Amino acid sequence: MNLAPATAFRKDINLRLKDFFLTMQEFFLFSLRAFLTIPKIKRYWRDFLDQATICGTDSIPIVLVSAISIGSLLAIEVGNLLEDFGAKTMLGRSTSISVIRELGPLLMGLMLSARFGARNGAELGAMQISEQIDALRAFGTDPVAKLVMPRLIAALVMFLPLTALSDYAGLHSAAYMAEHYHRLDPGMFWNAVYPRLAPKDFVVGFVKAPVFAIIITLVSSFNGFSARGGTAGVGRSTIKGIVVSSGLVLVANFYVSKIVLENM
Amino acid sequence: MIELRNVSLKYGDREILNNISLTIADNSIKAILGPSGVGKSTILKLMLGLIKPNSGQVIIDGTDITKLKETELYPIRRKMGMVFQGNALFDSMTIDQNLGFFLRENLNLSEKEIESRVTEQIQFAGLEGYEDKLPESLSGGMRKRVAIGRALIFRPHMILFDEPTAGLDPVSSKKILTLISTLKKSNNLGAVIVTHIIDDVFNVADHVAVLYQGKMIFDDVVSKLHESTHPFILSILSDKILEL
Structure with a gap:
Protein backbone atom coordinates (compact mmCIF):
# COMPACT_ATOMS: atom_id res chain seq x y z
CA MET A 1 0.00 0.00 0.00
CA ASN A 2 1.39 3.39 -0.97
CA LEU A 3 1.54 5.63 2.11
CA ALA A 4 3.31 8.52 0.39
CA PRO A 5 0.18 10.70 -0.19
CA ALA A 6 -0.90 10.33 3.46
CA THR A 7 2.59 11.21 4.67
CA ALA A 8 2.75 14.22 2.36
CA PHE A 9 -0.71 15.33 3.55
CA ARG A 10 0.33 15.03 7.22
CA LYS A 11 3.53 16.95 6.51
CA ASP A 12 1.54 19.67 4.76
CA ILE A 13 -0.89 19.96 7.69
CA ASN A 14 2.04 20.15 10.13
CA LEU A 15 3.67 22.92 8.11
CA ARG A 16 0.41 24.89 7.90
CA LEU A 17 -0.19 24.55 11.64
CA LYS A 18 3.36 25.61 12.40
CA ASP A 19 2.98 28.59 10.08
CA PHE A 20 -0.36 29.53 11.70
CA PHE A 21 1.02 29.47 15.25
CA LEU A 22 4.15 31.39 14.24
CA THR A 23 1.94 34.05 12.60
CA MET A 24 -0.23 34.21 15.74
CA GLN A 25 2.89 34.67 17.87
CA GLU A 26 4.15 37.44 15.59
CA PHE A 27 0.73 39.12 15.63
CA PHE A 28 0.61 39.01 19.42
CA LEU A 29 4.08 40.60 19.71
CA PHE A 30 3.19 43.19 17.05
CA SER A 31 -0.01 44.12 18.93
CA LEU A 32 1.85 44.29 22.22
CA ARG A 33 4.40 46.67 20.68
CA ALA A 34 1.62 48.87 19.30
CA PHE A 35 0.13 49.25 22.81
CA LEU A 36 3.52 49.67 24.52
CA THR A 37 4.38 52.60 22.24
CA ILE A 38 1.24 54.56 23.20
CA PRO A 39 3.25 56.79 25.61
CA LYS A 40 5.03 58.17 22.49
CA ILE A 41 1.77 59.66 21.18
CA LYS A 42 2.94 63.21 21.95
CA ARG A 43 5.80 62.85 19.46
CA TYR A 44 3.51 61.50 16.76
CA TRP A 45 0.49 63.76 17.33
CA ARG A 46 0.58 65.03 13.73
CA ASP A 47 0.40 61.44 12.44
CA PHE A 48 -2.48 60.88 14.87
CA LEU A 49 -4.34 63.93 13.51
CA ASP A 50 -3.80 62.75 9.90
CA GLN A 51 -5.11 59.29 10.74
CA ALA A 52 -8.03 60.71 12.72
CA THR A 53 -9.06 62.65 9.61
CA ILE A 54 -8.70 59.57 7.40
CA CYS A 55 -10.58 57.12 9.63
CA GLY A 56 -12.95 59.68 11.17
CA THR A 57 -13.97 62.69 9.09
CA ASP A 58 -13.35 61.06 5.71
CA SER A 59 -15.39 57.99 6.72
CA ILE A 60 -18.55 59.94 7.56
CA PRO A 61 -20.16 59.58 4.08
CA ILE A 62 -19.83 55.78 3.90
CA VAL A 63 -21.04 55.37 7.49
CA LEU A 64 -24.04 57.60 6.78
CA VAL A 65 -24.98 55.82 3.55
CA SER A 66 -24.84 52.36 5.16
CA ALA A 67 -26.69 53.45 8.32
CA ILE A 68 -29.46 55.25 6.42
CA SER A 69 -30.02 52.37 4.00
CA ILE A 70 -30.14 49.68 6.70
CA GLY A 71 -32.28 51.84 9.05
CA SER A 72 -34.81 52.48 6.26
CA LEU A 73 -34.94 48.82 5.18
CA LEU A 74 -35.27 47.64 8.75
CA ALA A 75 -38.24 49.97 9.35
CA ILE A 76 -39.98 48.79 6.17
CA GLU A 77 -39.47 45.03 6.77
CA VAL A 78 -40.09 45.00 10.53
CA GLY A 79 -43.07 47.35 10.09
CA ASN A 80 -44.64 44.92 7.56
CA LEU A 81 -44.13 42.04 9.97
CA LEU A 82 -45.53 43.90 12.97
CA GLU A 83 -48.56 45.03 10.95
CA ASP A 84 -49.60 41.37 10.61
CA PHE A 85 -49.84 41.18 14.40
CA GLY A 86 -51.37 44.63 14.80
CA ALA A 87 -48.30 45.76 16.70
CA LYS A 88 -47.01 48.49 14.39
CA THR A 89 -46.68 50.85 17.37
CA MET A 90 -43.75 48.67 18.54
CA LEU A 91 -41.76 49.62 15.43
CA GLY A 92 -39.72 52.26 17.28
CA ARG A 93 -38.84 49.82 20.03
CA SER A 94 -37.70 47.01 17.71
CA THR A 95 -35.77 49.18 15.29
CA SER A 96 -34.03 51.21 18.02
CA ILE A 97 -32.77 48.09 19.80
CA SER A 98 -31.59 46.53 16.52
CA VAL A 99 -29.82 49.70 15.40
CA ILE A 100 -28.23 50.75 18.71
CA ARG A 101 -27.21 47.31 19.95
CA GLU A 102 -26.26 45.60 16.71
CA LEU A 103 -26.61 47.12 13.28
CA GLY A 104 -25.22 50.60 13.94
CA PRO A 105 -21.88 49.46 15.34
CA LEU A 106 -21.66 46.35 13.13
CA LEU A 107 -22.20 48.23 9.87
CA MET A 108 -19.81 50.93 10.97
CA GLY A 109 -17.24 48.21 11.78
CA LEU A 110 -17.65 46.45 8.44
CA MET A 111 -17.53 49.69 6.45
CA LEU A 112 -14.39 50.84 8.26
CA SER A 113 -12.84 47.42 7.89
CA ALA A 114 -13.23 47.87 4.13
CA ARG A 115 -12.25 51.53 4.04
CA PHE A 116 -9.73 52.17 6.82
CA GLY A 117 -8.45 48.57 6.89
CA ALA A 118 -7.90 48.50 3.13
CA ARG A 119 -6.05 51.79 3.22
CA ASN A 120 -3.80 50.60 6.06
CA GLY A 121 -3.05 47.30 4.36
CA ALA A 122 -2.26 48.85 0.98
CA GLU A 123 -0.27 51.81 2.29
CA LEU A 124 1.82 49.85 4.78
CA GLY A 125 2.20 46.97 2.32
CA ALA A 126 3.57 49.35 -0.34
CA MET A 127 5.95 50.83 2.25
CA GLN A 128 7.11 47.33 3.18
CA ILE A 129 7.69 46.30 -0.44
CA SER A 130 9.61 49.49 -1.25
CA GLU A 131 11.82 49.01 1.87
CA GLN A 132 10.52 52.22 3.51
CA ILE A 133 9.75 50.29 6.70
CA ASP A 134 13.26 48.81 6.67
CA ALA A 135 14.59 52.36 6.14
CA LEU A 136 12.75 53.54 9.27
CA ARG A 137 14.35 50.74 11.29
CA ALA A 138 17.76 51.25 9.66
CA PHE A 139 17.83 54.92 10.69
CA GLY A 140 16.68 54.25 14.24
CA THR A 141 12.92 54.91 14.16
CA ASP A 142 10.46 52.36 15.50
CA PRO A 143 8.05 51.74 12.58
CA VAL A 144 5.32 50.44 14.87
CA ALA A 145 5.42 53.65 16.95
CA LYS A 146 5.50 55.84 13.85
CA LEU A 147 3.01 54.00 11.63
CA VAL A 148 0.76 51.74 13.70
CA MET A 149 0.28 53.41 17.08
CA PRO A 150 -1.14 56.71 15.68
CA ARG A 151 -3.58 54.65 13.55
CA LEU A 152 -4.63 52.67 16.62
CA ILE A 153 -5.23 55.74 18.79
CA ALA A 154 -7.04 57.53 15.94
CA ALA A 155 -9.37 54.54 15.47
CA LEU A 156 -9.99 54.23 19.23
CA VAL A 157 -10.91 57.92 19.41
CA MET A 158 -12.91 58.22 16.18
CA PHE A 159 -14.89 54.95 16.15
CA LEU A 160 -17.03 56.08 19.14
CA PRO A 161 -18.47 59.21 17.49
CA LEU A 162 -18.86 57.28 14.24
CA THR A 163 -20.91 54.67 16.09
CA ALA A 164 -23.06 57.43 17.56
CA LEU A 165 -23.48 58.93 14.10
CA SER A 166 -24.37 55.55 12.63
CA ASP A 167 -27.00 55.02 15.39
CA TYR A 168 -28.41 58.51 14.89
CA ALA A 169 -28.66 58.19 11.10
CA GLY A 170 -30.08 54.65 11.30
CA LEU A 171 -32.75 55.61 13.84
CA HIS A 172 -33.81 58.78 12.04
CA SER A 173 -34.05 57.05 8.68
CA ALA A 174 -36.18 54.36 10.36
CA ALA A 175 -38.38 57.11 11.87
CA TYR A 176 -38.71 58.73 8.45
CA MET A 177 -39.79 55.42 6.87
CA ALA A 178 -42.19 54.73 9.75
CA GLU A 179 -43.91 58.06 9.11
CA HIS A 180 -43.90 58.08 5.31
CA TYR A 181 -44.12 54.37 4.43
CA HIS A 182 -46.11 52.90 7.32
CA ARG A 183 -48.04 56.11 8.09
CA LEU A 184 -47.07 55.85 11.75
CA ASP A 185 -47.27 59.01 13.81
CA PRO A 186 -43.71 60.22 14.71
CA GLY A 187 -44.78 60.67 18.33
CA MET A 188 -45.77 57.02 18.54
CA PHE A 189 -42.47 55.96 16.98
CA TRP A 190 -40.26 58.02 19.34
CA ASN A 191 -42.42 57.18 22.39
CA ALA A 192 -41.61 53.54 21.73
CA VAL A 193 -37.91 54.38 21.50
CA TYR A 194 -36.85 56.65 24.37
CA PRO A 195 -38.64 55.36 27.48
CA ARG A 196 -37.73 51.78 26.71
CA LEU A 197 -34.05 52.07 25.93
CA ALA A 198 -31.97 50.83 28.88
CA PRO A 199 -28.32 51.73 29.65
CA LYS A 200 -27.25 48.21 28.68
CA ASP A 201 -28.50 48.84 25.12
CA PHE A 202 -26.02 51.71 24.79
CA VAL A 203 -23.24 49.80 26.58
CA VAL A 204 -23.58 46.86 24.15
CA GLY A 205 -23.36 49.19 21.17
CA PHE A 206 -20.61 51.49 22.33
CA VAL A 207 -18.30 48.83 23.84
CA LYS A 208 -18.05 47.41 20.33
CA ALA A 209 -16.48 50.57 18.90
CA PRO A 210 -13.08 50.24 20.67
CA VAL A 211 -13.09 46.46 20.14
CA PHE A 212 -13.59 46.93 16.39
CA ALA A 213 -11.00 49.73 16.32
CA ILE A 214 -8.36 47.43 17.81
CA ILE A 215 -9.24 44.50 15.54
CA ILE A 216 -9.36 46.49 12.30
CA THR A 217 -6.22 48.56 12.90
CA LEU A 218 -3.99 45.80 14.18
CA VAL A 219 -5.07 43.13 11.68
CA SER A 220 -4.79 45.41 8.64
CA SER A 221 -1.48 46.96 9.78
CA PHE A 222 0.03 43.55 10.58
CA ASN A 223 -0.90 42.29 7.13
CA GLY A 224 0.61 45.41 5.57
CA PHE A 225 3.86 44.86 7.49
CA SER A 226 3.87 41.21 6.37
CA ALA A 227 3.50 42.00 2.65
CA ARG A 228 5.98 40.13 0.45
CA GLY A 229 6.38 39.62 -3.28
CA GLY A 230 5.90 42.92 -5.13
CA THR A 231 2.63 44.58 -6.05
CA ALA A 232 0.78 41.25 -6.13
CA GLY A 233 1.94 40.73 -2.54
CA VAL A 234 0.48 44.11 -1.54
CA GLY A 235 -2.84 43.05 -3.08
CA ARG A 236 -2.79 39.72 -1.25
CA SER A 237 -1.96 41.27 2.11
CA THR A 238 -4.64 43.96 1.69
CA ILE A 239 -7.34 41.41 0.84
CA LYS A 240 -6.24 39.17 3.71
CA GLY A 241 -6.41 42.13 6.10
CA ILE A 242 -9.97 43.04 5.02
CA VAL A 243 -11.26 39.45 5.07
CA VAL A 244 -9.74 38.58 8.44
CA SER A 245 -10.71 41.85 10.14
CA SER A 246 -14.30 41.68 8.77
CA GLY A 247 -14.64 38.10 9.97
CA LEU A 248 -13.28 39.00 13.40
CA VAL A 249 -15.61 42.03 13.60
CA LEU A 250 -18.61 39.71 13.03
CA VAL A 251 -17.38 37.22 15.64
CA ALA A 252 -16.54 39.98 18.16
CA ASN A 253 -19.97 41.55 17.58
CA PHE A 254 -21.64 38.32 18.68
CA TYR A 255 -19.46 37.78 21.75
CA VAL A 256 -19.58 41.38 22.99
CA SER A 257 -23.40 41.34 22.78
CA LYS A 258 -23.55 37.98 24.55
CA ILE A 259 -21.14 38.93 27.34
CA VAL A 260 -22.65 42.36 28.04
CA LEU A 261 -26.29 41.26 27.87
CA GLU A 262 -25.64 38.27 30.14
CA ASN A 263 -23.86 40.39 32.73
CA MET A 264 -25.98 43.55 32.89
CA MET B 1 34.78 48.46 12.39
CA MET B 80 26.00 53.48 9.69
CA GLY B 81 24.07 55.07 6.85
CA MET B 82 22.18 52.78 4.51
CA VAL B 83 21.44 53.43 0.85
CA PHE B 84 18.78 50.95 -0.23
CA GLN B 85 18.68 49.46 -3.74
CA GLY B 86 15.31 51.10 -4.49
CA ASN B 87 16.35 54.15 -2.42
CA ALA B 88 13.40 53.69 0.03
CA LEU B 89 12.64 57.40 0.01
CA PHE B 90 9.33 58.40 1.60
CA ASP B 91 7.20 59.10 -1.45
CA SER B 92 4.75 61.41 0.34
CA MET B 93 7.55 63.74 1.53
CA THR B 94 9.50 66.37 -0.38
CA ILE B 95 13.25 66.05 -0.82
CA ASP B 96 14.14 68.32 2.10
CA GLN B 97 11.55 66.58 4.31
CA ASN B 98 13.10 63.23 3.36
CA LEU B 99 16.55 64.52 4.24
CA GLY B 100 15.50 66.09 7.54
CA PHE B 101 13.04 63.40 8.63
CA PHE B 102 15.38 61.22 10.69
CA LEU B 103 17.12 64.18 12.29
CA ARG B 104 13.76 65.45 13.54
CA GLU B 105 12.80 61.95 14.62
CA ASN B 106 15.90 60.86 16.42
CA LEU B 107 18.18 63.73 17.37
CA ASN B 108 17.42 66.58 19.69
CA LEU B 109 18.65 69.26 17.28
CA SER B 110 17.36 72.79 16.77
CA GLU B 111 15.38 73.45 13.61
CA LYS B 112 18.20 75.79 12.50
CA GLU B 113 20.79 73.00 12.81
CA ILE B 114 18.51 70.57 10.93
CA GLU B 115 18.01 73.05 8.10
CA SER B 116 21.74 73.68 7.94
CA ARG B 117 22.49 69.94 7.63
CA VAL B 118 19.76 69.49 5.01
CA THR B 119 21.18 72.38 2.95
CA GLU B 120 24.66 70.86 3.26
CA GLN B 121 23.41 67.55 1.82
CA ILE B 122 21.38 69.26 -0.91
CA GLN B 123 24.57 71.05 -2.03
CA PHE B 124 26.71 67.91 -1.72
CA ALA B 125 24.27 65.96 -3.89
CA GLY B 126 23.96 68.85 -6.37
CA LEU B 127 20.20 69.09 -5.94
CA GLU B 128 19.76 72.83 -5.42
CA GLY B 129 16.33 73.87 -6.68
CA TYR B 130 14.78 70.45 -6.07
CA GLU B 131 14.19 70.86 -2.32
CA ASP B 132 10.40 71.06 -2.62
CA LYS B 133 9.98 68.32 -5.22
CA LEU B 134 8.60 64.87 -4.47
CA PRO B 135 10.93 61.89 -5.13
CA GLU B 136 8.73 60.66 -8.01
CA SER B 137 9.51 63.82 -9.99
CA LEU B 138 13.29 63.16 -9.92
CA SER B 139 15.39 60.95 -12.19
CA GLY B 140 16.86 57.66 -10.92
CA GLY B 141 20.31 59.19 -10.43
CA MET B 142 18.90 62.16 -8.52
CA ARG B 143 16.85 59.88 -6.26
CA LYS B 144 19.99 57.88 -5.55
CA ARG B 145 21.83 61.08 -4.59
CA VAL B 146 18.99 62.02 -2.21
CA ALA B 147 19.22 58.55 -0.65
CA ILE B 148 22.98 59.03 -0.21
CA GLY B 149 22.36 62.47 1.31
CA ARG B 150 19.85 60.96 3.74
CA ALA B 151 22.38 58.30 4.74
CA LEU B 152 25.06 60.96 5.30
CA ILE B 153 22.95 63.33 7.34
CA PHE B 154 23.62 61.52 10.63
CA ARG B 155 27.36 61.90 9.92
Missing part, protein backbone atom coordinates in the same frame (compact mmCIF):
# COMPACT_ATOMS: atom_id res chain seq x y z
CA ILE B 2 32.26 45.88 11.18
CA GLU B 3 32.95 42.21 11.65
CA LEU B 4 30.95 39.10 10.75
CA ARG B 5 32.14 35.95 12.50
CA ASN B 6 31.01 32.54 11.24
CA VAL B 7 27.58 33.82 10.27
CA SER B 8 25.03 31.35 8.90
CA LEU B 9 21.48 32.09 7.88
CA LYS B 10 18.59 29.97 6.62
CA TYR B 11 15.12 30.91 5.38
CA GLY B 12 13.09 27.79 6.06
CA ASP B 13 15.03 24.93 4.50
CA ARG B 14 16.94 27.24 2.15
CA GLU B 15 20.49 28.03 3.19
CA ILE B 16 21.38 31.66 2.35
CA LEU B 17 24.73 32.16 4.10
CA ASN B 18 27.07 29.41 5.21
CA ASN B 19 29.70 30.25 7.82
CA ILE B 20 30.56 33.70 6.48
CA SER B 21 33.35 35.71 8.09
CA LEU B 22 34.11 39.26 6.97
CA THR B 23 35.87 42.34 8.34
CA ILE B 24 35.40 45.91 7.15
CA ALA B 25 37.89 48.38 8.57
CA ASP B 26 37.00 52.03 9.12
CA ASN B 27 37.90 54.31 6.24
CA SER B 28 38.10 51.54 3.67
CA ILE B 29 35.73 50.67 0.86
CA LYS B 30 34.83 47.02 0.65
CA ALA B 31 32.77 45.57 -2.16
CA ILE B 32 30.73 42.42 -1.78
CA LEU B 33 30.41 40.87 -5.20
CA GLY B 34 28.19 38.02 -6.27
CA PRO B 35 25.38 36.95 -8.55
CA SER B 36 21.80 38.13 -7.95
CA GLY B 37 19.92 36.36 -5.16
CA VAL B 38 23.03 34.99 -3.48
CA GLY B 39 22.46 36.86 -0.20
CA LYS B 40 24.55 40.02 -0.68
CA SER B 41 21.82 42.41 0.46
CA THR B 42 21.11 40.07 3.36
CA ILE B 43 24.65 40.73 4.61
CA LEU B 44 23.89 44.47 4.79
CA LYS B 45 20.67 43.78 6.70
CA LEU B 46 22.64 41.59 9.11
CA MET B 47 25.13 44.44 9.66
CA LEU B 48 22.25 46.76 10.59
CA GLY B 49 20.57 44.15 12.78
CA LEU B 50 17.45 44.24 10.58
CA ILE B 51 17.61 40.44 10.54
CA LYS B 52 19.39 38.09 12.93
CA PRO B 53 21.57 35.16 11.87
CA ASN B 54 20.85 31.57 12.88
CA SER B 55 24.40 31.35 14.20
CA GLY B 56 27.54 33.47 14.40
CA GLN B 57 28.23 37.02 15.53
CA VAL B 58 27.85 40.45 13.94
CA ILE B 59 30.20 42.83 15.74
CA ILE B 60 29.97 46.59 15.30
CA ASP B 61 32.73 48.58 17.02
CA GLY B 62 33.25 45.74 19.51
CA THR B 63 29.55 45.09 20.28
CA ASP B 64 27.87 41.85 19.21
CA ILE B 65 24.55 43.17 17.91
CA THR B 66 22.91 39.76 17.50
CA LYS B 67 22.15 39.77 21.23
CA LEU B 68 20.67 43.28 21.35
CA LYS B 69 17.01 44.27 21.54
CA GLU B 70 15.50 46.43 18.79
CA THR B 71 15.64 49.60 20.91
CA GLU B 72 19.29 48.94 21.83
CA LEU B 73 20.12 48.66 18.12
CA TYR B 74 18.97 52.18 17.21
CA PRO B 75 22.10 54.06 18.39
CA ILE B 76 24.32 51.46 16.70
CA ARG B 77 22.43 51.73 13.43
CA ARG B 78 22.98 55.49 13.44
CA LYS B 79 26.74 54.85 13.16
CA PRO B 156 27.94 58.13 10.14
CA HIS B 157 31.32 56.32 10.23
CA MET B 158 30.33 53.92 7.50
CA ILE B 159 27.88 53.83 4.60
CA LEU B 160 26.26 50.68 3.30
CA PHE B 161 25.29 50.72 -0.39
CA ASP B 162 22.95 48.10 -1.82
CA GLU B 163 23.53 47.93 -5.59
CA PRO B 164 24.28 51.68 -5.90
CA THR B 165 24.39 51.73 -9.70
CA ALA B 166 21.70 49.15 -10.51
CA GLY B 167 19.14 50.50 -12.96
CA LEU B 168 21.06 53.73 -13.63
CA ASP B 169 22.32 54.96 -16.99
CA PRO B 170 26.14 55.02 -17.47
CA VAL B 171 26.44 58.77 -16.79
CA SER B 172 24.43 58.58 -13.55
CA SER B 173 26.35 55.45 -12.51
CA LYS B 174 29.65 57.29 -12.98
CA LYS B 175 28.38 60.24 -10.93
CA ILE B 176 27.33 57.95 -8.08
CA LEU B 177 30.69 56.10 -8.09
CA THR B 178 32.55 59.44 -8.09
CA LEU B 179 30.39 60.53 -5.16
CA ILE B 180 31.31 57.37 -3.23
CA SER B 181 35.04 57.91 -3.89
CA THR B 182 34.71 61.55 -2.80
CA LEU B 183 33.10 60.46 0.47
CA LYS B 184 36.16 58.43 1.38
CA LYS B 185 38.65 61.13 0.40
CA SER B 186 36.89 64.22 1.77
CA ASN B 187 34.75 62.83 4.61
CA ASN B 188 37.05 60.00 5.69
CA LEU B 189 34.13 57.58 5.43
CA GLY B 190 34.22 53.83 5.06
CA ALA B 191 31.77 52.02 2.83
CA VAL B 192 30.39 48.59 2.05
CA ILE B 193 29.14 48.21 -1.49
CA VAL B 194 27.03 45.28 -2.50
CA THR B 195 27.05 44.84 -6.25
CA HIS B 196 26.88 42.37 -9.09
CA ILE B 197 28.72 44.73 -11.47
CA ILE B 198 32.45 44.06 -11.49
CA ASP B 199 33.33 47.45 -12.99
CA ASP B 200 31.95 49.11 -9.84
CA VAL B 201 34.39 47.06 -7.78
CA PHE B 202 37.43 48.12 -9.82
CA ASN B 203 36.27 51.75 -9.88
CA VAL B 204 35.81 52.40 -6.16
CA ALA B 205 36.68 49.48 -3.86
CA ASP B 206 39.88 48.86 -1.89
CA HIS B 207 38.90 45.33 -0.91
CA VAL B 208 36.49 42.82 -2.39
CA ALA B 209 34.73 39.78 -1.00
CA VAL B 210 33.12 37.39 -3.47
CA LEU B 211 30.03 35.50 -2.38
CA TYR B 212 29.04 32.39 -4.30
CA GLN B 213 26.47 29.76 -3.36
CA GLY B 214 26.26 31.05 0.22
CA LYS B 215 30.01 30.91 0.80
CA MET B 216 32.78 33.49 0.71
CA ILE B 217 35.17 32.31 -2.00
CA PHE B 218 37.47 35.36 -2.04
CA ASP B 219 38.28 38.15 0.44
CA ASP B 220 41.29 40.36 -0.27
CA VAL B 221 42.45 43.56 -1.95
CA VAL B 222 40.92 44.18 -5.37
CA SER B 223 44.24 43.83 -7.24
CA LYS B 224 44.55 40.20 -6.10
CA LEU B 225 41.26 39.25 -7.71
CA HIS B 226 43.16 38.51 -10.95
CA GLU B 227 45.31 35.96 -9.11
CA SER B 228 42.33 33.82 -8.12
CA THR B 229 41.88 30.51 -9.89
CA HIS B 230 38.31 29.91 -8.74
CA PRO B 231 36.20 29.11 -11.83
CA PHE B 232 33.43 31.55 -10.82
CA ILE B 233 35.88 34.45 -10.39
CA LEU B 234 37.55 33.58 -13.69
CA SER B 235 34.14 33.65 -15.38
CA ILE B 236 33.19 37.04 -13.95
CA LEU B 237 36.55 38.53 -14.85
CA SER B 238 36.05 37.45 -18.43
CA ASP B 239 32.35 38.34 -18.73
CA LYS B 240 32.51 41.40 -16.47
CA ILE B 241 28.78 41.27 -15.62
CA LEU B 242 27.37 38.43 -13.59
CA GLU B 243 24.54 36.76 -15.39
CA LEU B 244 24.14 33.78 -13.07
